[in-house]
Amino acid sequence: MNLFSLSLAYLRTQRLTAALNVLLLALGVASITVLLLLSDQLQGNLERDADGFDLVVGAKGSPVQLILSSVYHVDIPTGNIDLEAARSWARHRLVSEAIPLALGDGFRGFRIVGTEHGYPESYGAVVAEGRLWQASLEAVLGARVAQQTGLAPGDSFVGAHGLAPGGHGHDDNPYKVVGILEPTDTVLDRLILTDVRSVWQLHGTDHAHHDEAAHAEHGDHASHDDHEHHDGHAEHAEHEAGHEAQDDHERHDDHAEHDEHGHHEAHQAHDQEHHEDSPVGHGHEDHAPGAELPSILAPEFDPAGRQITALLLKSESLTAGTTLPRLINSASNLQAAAPVTEVTRLLRLIGFGLDTLRAFAGMVILAAALSVFVALYNALQARRFDLAVMRSLGASRGLLLRHILLEGQVLALAGVLLGLLLGHLVTEGIGLWLSNAQLLRLTGWTWLPAEGYLVLLGAGVGLAAALLPAVGAYRTDIARTLARS
Amino acid sequence: MLRLTNLNHDYDGHRVLGLKSFTLNQGEQALILGPSGSGKSTLLHLAAGVLRPSGGEVVVCGQSLGGLPEAALDRFRGRHIGLVYQRFHLLGALTAAANLALAQYMAGLPADSAAVSRALSAVGLQDKAQAYPHQLSQGQQQRVAIARALVNGPRLILADEPTASLDDANAEQVLDLLIAQAASRDATLLIATHDARVSMRIERCLELNARGMPA
Ligand SMILES: Nc1ncnc2c1ncn2[C@@H]1O[C@H](COP(=O)(O)OP(=O)(O)O)[C@@H](O)[C@H]1O
Ligand SMILES: [Mg+2]
Numbered sequence: 001m002n003l004f005s006l007s008l009a010y011l012r013t014q015r016l017t018a019a020l021n022v023l024l025l026a027l028g029v030a031s032i033t034v035l036l037l038l039s040d041q042l043q044g045n046l047e048r049d050a051d052g053f054d055l056v057v058g059a060k061g062s063p064v065q066l067i068l069s070s071v072y073h074v075d076i077p078t079g080n081i082d083l084e085a086a087r088s089w090a091r092h093r094l095v096s097e098a099i100p101l102a103l104g105d106g107f108r109g110f111r112i113v114g115t116e117h118g119y120p121e122s123y124g125a126v127v128a129e130g131r132l133w134q135a136s137l138e139a140v141l142g143a144r145v146a147q148q149t150g151l152a153p154g155d156s157f158v159g160a161h162g163l164a165p166g167g168h169g170h171d172d173n174p175y176k177v178v179g180i181l182e183p184t185d186t187v188l189d190r191l192i193l194t195d196v197r198s199v200w201q202l203h204g205t206d207h208a209h210h211d212e213a214a215h216a217e218h219g220d221h222a223s224h225d226d227h228e229h230h231d232g233h234a235e236h237a238e239h240e241a242g243h244e245a246q247d248d249h250e251r252h253d254d255h256a257e258h259d260e261h262g263h264h265e266a267h268q269a270h271d272q273e274h275h276e277d278s279p280v281g282h283g284h285e286d287h288a289p290g291a292e293l294p295s296i297l298a299p300e301f302d303p304a305g306r307q308i309t310a311l312l313l314k315s316e317s318l319t320a321g322t323t324l325p326r327l328i329n330s331a332s333n334l335q336a337a338a339p340v341t342e343v344t345r346l347l348r349l350i351g352f353g354l355d356t357l358r359a360f361a362g363m364v365i366l367a368a369a370l371s372v373f374v375a376l377y378n379a380l381q382a383r384r385f386d387l388a389v390m391r392s393l394g395a396s397r398g399l400l401l402r403h404i405l406l407e408g409q410v411l412a413l414a415g416v417l418l419g420l421l422l423g424h425l426v427t428e429g430i431g432l433w434l435s436n437a438q439l440l441r442l443t444g445w446t447w448l449p450a451e452g453y454l455v456l457l458g459a460g461v462g463l464a465a466a467l468l469p470a471v472g473a474y475r476t477d478i479a480r481t482l483a484r485s
Numbered sequence: 486m487l488r489l490t491n492l493n494h495d496y497d498g499h500r501v502l503g504l505k506s507f508t509l510n511q512g513e514q515a516l517i518l519g520p521s522g523s524g525k526s527t528l529l530h531l532a533a534g535v536l537r538p539s540g541g542e543v544v545v546c547g548q549s550l551g552g553l554p555e556a557a558l559d560r561f562r563g564r565h566i567g568l569v570y571q572r573f574h575l576l577g578a579l580t581a582a583a584n585l586a587l588a589q590y591m592a593g594l595p596a597d598s599a600a601v602s603r604a605l606s607a608v609g610l611q612d613k614a615q616a617y618p619h620q621l622s623q624g625q626q627q628r629v630a631i632a633r634a635l636v637n638g639p640r641l642i643l644a645d646e647p648t649a650s651l652d653d654a655n656a657e658q659v660l661d662l663l664i665a666q667a668a669s670r671d672a673t674l675l676i677a678t679h680d681a682r683v684s685m686r687i688e689r690c691l692e693l694n695a696r697g698m699p700a
Contacts, residue, residue: 001589001590006587009579009583010578013578389576390576390587391559392535393562393563393568393591393592394562394563394588395563395591396555396559397559398556399591478530479527479535483527483530
């Protein structure tokens, strides 16, 4: 027998009341736990996904939309921008690195992102299986994409037009999976990466526009026309055959452009001289792991008529985040937005909502505290005689005080622990549910230091609720109580 | 041993008990008789140190209760004085055995389940150790209460109307137990009652009149 088992014995006699009080408190604590985990992970997610990118350049429109679409891949893009215009900013002296993004297609709800190797590298991504893409229509899957689609290197899939699932397919031009990335716990995990040229190749509207320009400007490169007009289906076989006759460099371009009727190979060929004397071989056989197609941002690449969705910029300069956007926004019909600014703005908006919810949760906890108080107070009335008997058995006033306080603590701690457990389970549940919606990576299996304060808060609630009843127990008049029976 | 000297008690300036001198030697047994309101319960509470007297002295086993600070008095009572009441004396949340264990804990004594079993056996209820009070008859409840009063080996047993709510057979059994157990442990026994069934069993008796004075 000790105070704890005594308190438990009394709580057992009041099972229903005790259970309700514990549940009420648990609900309040669970709500706060979910909010804590949610806001912490949301912020962590948002910051990690934007980490390293100082600026996003895209079509004019809402800056939040630009950030959401190009950094977090949740919203639709603001539009396309001319590669030529974007490229001039990529070469700006304040810019240390620029990564192009071409969006437009998806596969089973996962976005296909035309980009360059610098993009996964920015997230510190490591290839888990296979390699990075080295040709057009080669695709590398984020960890979650691979897990959910079951695709593996060597498999093919057909991208659907549009970002929403269920768009019409580019049946003629399947992507070939060449690699899978290790999980990065960033947005990368749910992206399908490929070269920008794959997106151009599949993007109908771009073609038309493109071809005209191509033919007009590069019609003289007739030597490549046979390739240019290859039918996509037959491409691979013929392509391989054609390799021997062409230099390494062109082979790349052919890969990249198989289905494209155009100017592009011609153009690349035009630039051939620049690359030809490069000591690095470009043949398939010689490809170093991760060897990449030439950057579309390189001066040698002809941007004429080409469009991309956005350009991610990194800068070494601290002022770039403020100077460059102003410059870009005023000097061109492009829009520049800083992820940090927009994330802060978003979090502030979300913060208002979270604060409101937190206030509600606080009220639930307050109600729980009141309920515990009422329960203990009523129990005290019913137990006055028991308390007097305990005194007559030798219990001091202090022991009775501690007995009632302990009972409050037992209730409160049970409520807090149940609430924490519930909060983590619910968060994990939301995380699983959202994993399909692909909005937010959320897990319940992580603990925050702030939860320690929740335990303290619970102990405080228990103390506050039990204090008055405990003082009542302390002041029990034994003789009078016993005589009254 | 119990010695009451010049003991008196007032409620709201109204005297309800006045005793010049009353002494019980160790192992002696006595009754307090008197009509309702004659101060019997008040006298027992004073003797148990549950109530501080308005005047006079209570000495139990050589210890003057008035000289003890409150917590020490509680402890002294827990270890040396066993109390039995008319009813509502067991904690309904605890089993019979746990009620006895509680007496050990409250007195600051180490848990001793052998002593609990012995005390329950002494009142013939060893098989009811795990029963809750509401599962016991009134007579059984009173016997568990006696076992609880005995479990710490008290030197003084005070019983306030222990048979008042029991039928004849149970009253007889409870009284037998109190008398026999007190005698076998050489504990001093003082029973307050206005129950005529009791007065036949114990010779020594202190009679109080309606004003709380020895008659
Ligand atoms: N807590 C109290 N406050 C005021 N008067 C009391 C209190 N307890 C007892 N009394 C009064 O003291 C007198 C003696 O009561 P009590 O000792 O209970 O008598 P008995 O036990 O013989 O019936 C009664 O008149 C009773 O009304
Ligand atoms: Mg009485």
